[in-house]
Amino acid sequence: MSIRTYWLAPIRGSKLLSFLFCGIIATRMEAKVLLQKLNPFKECTEYNLSIWQCPSFIFLVLGLVNIAAMIGTYLIANRYTDQPEITAFIVIGISLFIFITAHSITDGFDKLAQANKMKTEFVSIASHQLRTPLSSIRWSLNLIKDGKCSQADNATFIGLIQEETDRMIRLINDLLDVSRIEMGKNTFIPRQTNIYVLVQKIVNNSSLYARANNIILQLEASETLPNVYTDPDKISLVIQNLIDNAIKYTKGKGEVKITLAEERKFIKATIQDTGVGIPQNQQKHIFQKFFRSDNIMKHQTIGTGLGLFIAKAVIEQSGGQVWFESEEGRGTTFYFTLPVYK
Structure with missing residues (x-):
């Protein structure tokens, strides 16, 4: 070396x-x-799917079933029976199981496809709904910065900035609420609530908005109604949203009527308007996230399509139900129930 x-x-x-x-x-x-x-369980958790709707887990189960089916059929056919009918029944049973499992896989893919679609819609709606108020704020600030406007004009612009800021905060809060609802982490603190006082306060606060839109707003309810068991903060937002929608989507002179009545162990609320209504072929989508009917988009471009999704979740979390009746061009009536406090 x-x-x-x-x-x-x-x-x-x-x-x-x-x-x-x-x-x-x-x-x-x-x-x-x-x-x-x-690891199939990680994917299931990531996409918020149950195990039997998670494609990776079902594929794993399906593979194991196929292997077990082949081995089991071979052993039974060669060692335990000489009757082909029994083997045929086993094969048919396994085939049915595989068919049902394949259906679950398809359903799981549908869930993932819907989640992907919702994600795309979220980006589109959030960007549009945030861009509009941000543009207004920027425009107002530039005018104030130039110093060419009177004090009265500056006060108007500051009011506009405040209004658009509140609008963005509401949008972000709605998006956060949707996220918490879907993850099962929505904070809900039910307690004894005077539904008459709560609704009366909302109607009083909405009266100016109603008059500005040439809408007659009225409440029919007894002051002696029993209290309900719900989260007063969350249900206030729900009722406010339903009344705002009724006013917003009633064009020209119209009427919005709120009724509260006791029915068995529930308080039933009715919010009726004489607005544009909801097309029959789109009514099944009304409580879905981001959904807004075509005729509403013609009258009102501002909106996220999250209010009714959140309303349904809050009402059902209270132990009540929500539904509606609508006819396009004639108006919509929303109903919901809340359990009476025991």
Whole structure:
């Protein structure tokens, strides 16, 4: 061995060890990533799906069932019976199980497709609904900054900025509420609530808005109604949203009527308007996230389509129900019930 080879041998050996060590680390990392990808429960949790709606888990089950079916059929057919009818029944039973499992897989893919669609709609609506008030705020600030407007005009612009800021805050709060509802983490604190006082206060606060839109707003309810069991803060937002919608989507001179009545162990609320109504072929989508009917979009472009989704979740969380009746061009009536406080 030459002197050069003698000195280089340890260096080459150390490089070889380094390469081997790096290869082992990389292999372990790849194996860890692969195991994470093969973990069906992680995907189920990530997409907020039940196990039997999670494609990766169902694929795993389906594979195991296929393997077990082939082995089981072979053993039964060759060792335990010589009757082909029994084997045929086993095959039919396994085929039915696989068919049902395949249906669950399809349903799981539908859920993922819907989630992806909702994500796209969320980006579109959020960007549109935030861009409009931000543009108004920027325009108002530029006018104030130029110093060419009177104090009265500046006060108007500041009021506009406040209004648009409140609008963005409401949008963000709605989006946060939707996220909490879907994750099952919506904060809900039910307690004894005087529904008459609560609704009367909302009607009084909405009267100016109603008059500005040439709408007659009236409440029919008895002051002696029993209290209900719900979260007063959340149900206030629900009732406010329903009344605002009734006013907003009634064009020209119209009427919005709110009625409260006791029915068995519930208080039934009715909010009736003489507005544009909801097309028959779109009524089944009314409580879905981001949905807004075509005729409403013609009259009112501002809106997220989140209010009724949140309303349904809050009312059902209270132990009540919500439904509606509508005829396009003649108006809509929303009904909901809340349990009487025991």
